[in-house]
Amino acid sequence: MDFQMLKSIIEGLLFMAGDEGLNIKQISEITEQRPEVIEEAMNDLRADFERSKRGLQIVAIAGMYELVTLPEHAPYFEKMAYSPSRSSLSQAALETLSIVAYRQPITRVEIEEIRGVKSDRAIQTLTNKGLIEEVGRAEAIGRPILYGTTKSFLDYFGLSTIKELPDSSAFEQMDGLEEETQLLFEKLDGRQLTIEDVKEVEEQLEAGVQHEHEEEIR
Secondary structure (H helix, E strand, C coil): HHHHHHHHHHHHHHHHHHHCCEEEEHHHHCCCHHHHHHHHHHHHHHHHHHHCCCCEEEEEEEEEECCCCCHHHHHHHHHHCCCCCHCCCCHHHHHHHCCCCCCCCEEHHHHHHHHHHHHCHHHHHHHCCEEEEEECCCCCCCCCCCECCCCHHHHHCCCCHHHHHCCCCHHHHHHHHHHHHHHHHHCCCCCCCCCHHHHHHHHHHHHHHHHHHHHHCC
């Protein structure tokens, strides 16, 4: 494999891996290149980033390489994350939040398996807004990050505990994630939800299940 192409592939792999990162052995297995070749390419790629003054850098943490933003740019990212014009959550963020809320603790890979698409950006958005956080590491290869909801999540939705969420078993009889997200977060319009809102959503869920049951009887 051409050395420049290998560097390009490594950059893409690090982007796809997100904050979980990859180690030399993992990249070696994926690219089918010797570890010493990967290490040389990684060092060269890191030098490229630094030399070109780009907005990203490759860092090594406990043997895991991650593609991250520059710390000196953090104030600008905070302004973007907390800008009033960006206060509402996207559909992708809502889907991701509903998955974390009902299936926590959960890894990024598990979230993406459920959604069927990459979720790095949605996870980052929710983390920046303080709605989800790292709650541990999974006992799996690479020790992936486990995500869970925060106290801010409970405050945002007017909940005392996570147990006050509508019963997730109701979703099993519906169209999965789409229905779950639509019903649970349809009132999310930039204001805090109350207990009454949540109860209303739960009633809608029960009504939907009953309606489907009646349709099947007919």
